[in-house]
Amino acid sequence: MSAFFKLLARNRLALGGLIVMGLVVALALITPLLPLADPDATDTANRFLPPLSDGYLLGTDGLGRDLLSRLLWGTRLSLAVGFAAALFAAVAGAAVGIIAGFYGGRTDNIIMRGVDMLMAFPYILLALAIVAALGPGLVNALIAVSVVNIPFFARNIRGITVGLAHKEFVDAAKLAGMSNPRIILSEILPNVVPVIVIAMSTTIGWMILETAGLSFLGLGSQPPQADLGSMLGEARSALITNPHTSVIPGIMILIIVMSINLLGDGVRDALDPRLKSGALSRPMAATRVERKERPAPETSTDAILSLDDLHTQFHVKDRIYKAVSGVSLSVKPGECLGVIGESGSGKSVTALSIMGLVASPPGIITAGAARLEGRDMLSARFGELRRLRGRRVAYIFQDPLATLHPLYKVGDQLIEAISCHRAISKSEGRKKAIELLKSVRIPNPEERIDIYPHEMSGGMRQRVGIAMALANDPDVIIADEPTTALDVTVQAQILSLLSDLRRERGLAIIFITHDFGVVAQLCDRVAVMYAGRIVEEGPTMEILRAPAHPYTSRLIACVPELGEGKRKLEAIPGLPPSVDNLPAGCAFADRCLKAQDSCTKGEIGLEGSGSRAVRCLFPEPGFAEETA
Numbered sequence: 001m002s003a004f005f006k007l008l009a010r011n012r013l014a015l016g017g018l019i020v021m022g023l024v025v026a027l028a029l030i031t032p033l034l035p036l037a038d039p040d041a042t043d044t045a046n047r048f049l050p051p052l053s054d055g056y057l058l059g060t061d062g063l064g065r066d067l068l069s070r071l072l073w074g075t076r077l078s079l080a081v082g083f084a085a086a087l088f089a090a091v092a093g094a095a096v097g098i099i100a101g102f103y104g105g106r107t108d109n110i111i112m113r114g115v116d117m118l119m120a121f122p123y124i125l126l127a128l129a130i131v132a133a134l135g136p137g138l139v140n141a142l143i144a145v146s147v148v149n150i151p152f153f154a155r156n157i158r159g160i161t162v163g164l165a166h167k168e169f170v171d172a173a174k175l176a177g178m179s180n181p182r183i184i185l186s187e188i189l190p191n192v193v194p195v196i197v198i199a200m201s202t203t204i205g206w207m208i209l210e211t212a213g214l215s216f217l218g219l220g221s222q223p224p225q226a227d228l229g230s231m232l233g234e235a236r237s238a239l240i241t242n243p244h245t246s247v248i249p250g251i252m253i254l255i256i257v258m259s260i261n262l263l264g265d266g267v268r269d270a271l272d273p274r275l276k277s278g279a280l281s282r283p284m285a286a287t288r289v290e291r292k293e294r295p296a297p298e299t300s301t302d303a304i305l306s307l308d309d310l311h312t313q314f315h316v317k318d319r320i321y322k323a324v325s326g327v328s329l330s331v332k333p334g335e336c337l338g339v340i341g342e343s344g345s346g347k348s349v350t351a352l353s354i355m356g357l358v359a360s361p362p363g364i365i366t367a368g369a370a371r372l373e374g375r376d377m378l379s380a381r382f383g384e385l386r387r388l389r390g391r392r393v394a395y396i397f398q399d400p401l402a403t404l405h406p407l408y409k410v411g412d413q414l415i416e417a418i419s420c421h422r423a424i425s426k427s428e429g430r431k432k433a434i435e436l437l438k439s440v441r442i443p444n445p446e447e448r449i450d451i452y453p454h455e456m457s458g459g460m461r462q463r464v465g466i467a468m469a470l471a472n473d474p475d476v477i478i479a480d481e482p483t484t485a486l487d488v489t490v491q492a493q494i495l496s497l498l499s500d501l502r503r504e505r506g507l508a509i510i511f512i513t514h515d516f517g518v519v520a521q522l523c524d525r526v527a528v529m530y531a532g533r534i535v536e537e538g539p540t541m542e543i544l545r546a547p548a549h550p551y552t553s554r555l556i557a558c559v560p561e562l563g564e565g566k567r568k569l570e571a572i573p574g575l576p577p578s579v580d581n582l583p584a585g586c587a588f589a590d591r592c593l594k595a596q597d598s599c600t601k602g603e604i605g606l607e608g609s610g611s612r613a614v615r616c617l618f619p620e621p622g623f624a625e626e627t628a
């Protein structure tokens, strides 16, 4: 709640609206306590007195009534009616919307067609018709304004509810045996309340205006009772001769409606989590690169892809998340490099940085180089980067359902992946797509090419994802946890498929995972990441046999093995540190059983001999013996 007010306060206009609105409401609340003249007492001797007259601060109207008093009482009435109408419309509209959205089917149809019918009439015309039927009067004006605003709320809330009604947590509530009314109250309602509040805060001003409009036409408050609309209406005939009588209530209406609308927009922005996180700001085409120093020249020569001291950060408001700090990696053609680490250790950000796919803002690459055959990708122009994306370096992502477009057939999506990079005729594209599906071992590809992603199983979709990555015969494939969403048997098939492809085509693969079992099956070498850095690197078999970093050995201890008897699986207690506030020295120290005081003082380098390297002052005994 305090976060909400902080956000609201940061928005100057909304804060201004809040203050003005607060003053007006406070004034309306204390009106009965103020020493004001009777707003309805006429005094024909003092007609049309100008403002600042003796005893009449704002002057008098055509019947000699005190304008200040009428203004304050009128404001009070207009606010009350406006708020009441908004509340009524919101409650009724939300109820209608939730019922229609939640029950769906025929209920939804009948209710929403009724709502459509209401919406078919112009706003004010409908309100006029309702007042005409009920007879003039403030209560009837209130009813009319509420009713014409119900459709707005109903449609809004129904849309949200339809989306929620099929969510897993609602299914879970049904499975738990909850009744529908209870699900609506405990599961749906809390999720739509923010939307109701937003809709209300942006429409109250409008409703006050509509009520004033009806009163202006003489259909709302009846004489002698004053509200802002009727004051305007009565002053209409004296607009030229005594303008103050209409200007005063006019200014009040302007102040109220403007401050409410400014406040309403602020409330909407502060409550909408997407606006809060800046997700609606469009990311740039490629990650922003702001390197202070030119990267060191390339050292290894036989690598097809190499990362050199890569630093990628996220600058969110005043915090800096160092997601990747100084990662160096390389893969040769035909080689598979595993990158392993707990969730949040910076694996994905490393992989995405290579082709400039980290969203900017907030992502910035602050140092280092990513080289494809010696050419630095981070200094490449966007056009070049785009030619290489998918053509030379292809990605396979974790969730195949999210990567495939739900509305296009898989075949068309494969053909699109090809035609991005070279012109291809329709029949040729189809042939190639079938070939691709065949190469990822999808049975009867001639038929499968014409189905939609939702008609496939998870494993099948992931194969399509792989086929798409293979579409342009890339040299490097970066697979970011491609098997995490799959069950073990499918995972095994996908791994053997990747392994075959690597052998057949000489692909270089960077395989990201959090599972040492997967690394053991597929990768020649492995790099272990922790808190944005590589803590250990070396050939997979050697690392599995004699891990050097305590973190690696504990990761390996987490993997169950068949036929090992009842070994206790060791979880690693604690959580990785937050990357916006990394401790000095070893980031793993506070979870490490062997940590000493020296571990938390100063930088610890990645030291190694031969093919192995470790970032630890006290490597595991097995490793120490081997290198000694």
Ligand code: ADP
Residues within 6 Å of the ligand: 314, 316, 321, 322, 323, 341, 342, 343, 344, 345, 346, 347, 348, 349, 350, 362, 579
């Ligand atoms: P993983 O190893 O699980 O793939 P990621 O590379 O996705 O981890 O994330 C690494 C770190 O970067 C995380 O700790 C996360 O907090 C941070 N991070 C990722 N994306 C953003 C973002 N858009 N804004 C701020 N921090 C981010």
Ligand code: MG
Residues within 6 Å of the ligand: 347, 348, 349, 480, 481
């Ligand atoms: Mg990831």
